[in-house]
Amino acid sequence: MFWFGLLLMSVLAVLLIGWPWLGRRFIRPVDGKQLNVALTRQRLDELHREVNEGLIESQDLHKAEQELKLALAMEQGQDARIVSGSSRWVLLAGLSLALMVSAYSYWHANELDALHDWQAANAQLADLGRRVVVEADPSVTVEELQRFALALRTKLHADPQAPEGWLLLGRLYASLNRLDSAIEAYEKSLSQAPDRSGTLLSLSQALVMIGSEESLTRAKQLLTKLQLQEPDNQSSLGLLAITATQLGDQPLALKSWTALKSLLPVEDPMQASIQQRIDELSGVQGTSLKIKVGISEALRAHLPNDGYLIVFARSQDSNMKMPAAVIRQPLTSLPLEIELSDANAMLPNYNLSSLQQAQVVARISQDADVQSAPGELQGEINLALSKGQMLQIEITIDKELN
Known part of the structure; x- marks a missing residue:
């Protein structure tokens, strides 16, 4: 102008x-x-x-x-x-x-307003730094983050040899969704401290969020370097697995997912989804059931106005009564079709694929609790399962629980 x-x-x-x-x-x-x-x-x-x-x-x-x-x-x-x-x-x-x-x-x-904001940001640098970095104050607003980034950028312009400062500025830009500016700040930090693990990981995250083939390739290089430095870094290993999967590098993706699974505790809820990724990459399909749920004419008049349909599968020939997979949804008109699979597992290592003899139950309840209660309507079927099998079955709700 x-x-x-x-x-x-x-x-x-x-x-x-x-x-x-x-x-x-x-x-x-x-x-x-x-x-x-x-x-x-x-x-x-x-x-x-x-x-x-x-x-x-x-x-x-x-x-x-x-x-x-x-x-x-x-x-x-x-x-x-x-x-x-x-x-x-x-x-x-x-x-x-x-x-x-x-x-x-x-x-x-004249941009006098911008000049006033810049002066105010410089005056508040110490206070904003304390709230954002030291205290991690959740009440910090977007405007305050922008002001802090402006003041920090001004300070780095005067003293650019500060890899920690550039890393912090990059994370501020990333939190403001300014990914291009964040990547530029991370690159400056990395040029001054090439082996800093925090910078390698933060830059990789920003590149993966960009999502282009070029940025994903760059992220893969950085994460591979970080894995050589810190083999047990779960964050970098998981990000490398995601990056390799998006790039179509199946061997690296399978290796990374498998290594990450071995590092996580057995009870970690991520185990099931990681195993599903491993099965997909290995060409192994999980067990799934396509279930048509109906109700007998004798019980149709007993359907509640507001209720839940709960469909679950559990072991038939053991004392383990916890469902291996369960779906809960508000009750609608019957009959209907739903799909039960390993993705509906409640525990990482206990799913449909782990069952050989299964009992599949369809229940209408007043609430979403899997535990049975008197007055609830139920139907069930027993069947044999094989891992990777896809079956179509029908269940008729035909009895009232006492």
């Missing part, structure tokens, strides 16, 4: 200054002074002719000449005043216009 305003004012100034010469060049006006002089000379010649012809007396010639000369002088003086007045108004109009354009350009280009 500033440069546009400056250019506009320069053009206007050139036009205002050069207008008289441009007018003389393209518009050739009649010279009023020369016309008046010519008319006066013509009238004097006519007076002399009239004297010679005897139309007027000689003594009146002198008086008439004086009157013509006086009239000529008065007209020329009036024209000069008109020209002078017109020029003055043109200059005043041009000056006013230039001032208005200058004021408008300055008002929109």
Whole structure:
């Protein structure tokens, strides 16, 4: 805006200054002074002719000449005043216009508000740093994070040799979803401290969020380097597994998921989803059941207005009554179809694929609790399962629990 305003004012100034010469060049006006002089000379010649012809007396010639000369002088003086007045108004109009354009350009280009924000950010740097970094204050607003990032960027401009500062700035930008700026800050931190694990991981996370093939390839390189430094780093291992999966690098993805599974505790809820990823990459399909649930006509009138449909599978030939897979959903019209699979497991290592003899139960309950209660409606079926099998079955809810 500033440069546009400056250019506009320069053009206007050139036009205002050069207008008289441009007018003389393209518009050739009649010279009023020369016309008046010519008319006066013509009238004097006519007076002399009239004297010679005897139309007027000689003594009146002198008086008439004086009157013509006086009239000529008065007209020329009036024209000069008109020209002078017109020029003055043109200059005043041009000056006013230039001032208005200058004021408008300055008002929109001065960025005084941004300057005030920058000054306030610098003054609050220490306090914001304490709240954001030390205390991790959850009440910090987005505006305060932006102000902190601005002040930190200013400090790093004055003292750029600070890898910790660039890392912190990158994380601030990432929290503000400014991924390009975050990556730039991480790269500067990494150039000063190439082996810092926090920078390698943070930069990889930002690159994975970008999601392009180029950024994923760069993230894969960084995470591979980090794994060589810290083989038991679960965060980097999980991110490497995700990155390799997105790039289609099946051997690296399978290796990374398997290593991550071995590092996690057996009871960790992530075990089931990781095993599912491993099975998908290995070409092993999990067990799934497509179940059509219906109700007998005798019990249809007993359906509650508000209730839940609970469908689960558990072991048939053991004392383990905990469901291996369960689905709960608000009750709708029956019959309906649902799919029960390993993804519905409640424990990492206990799912449909781990069952050989299963009991599949469909129950209508007043709440979402799997435990049975009197008055609930239920149907069940027993069947044999094989790992990776996909079966279609039907269950009819045909009894009321006591």
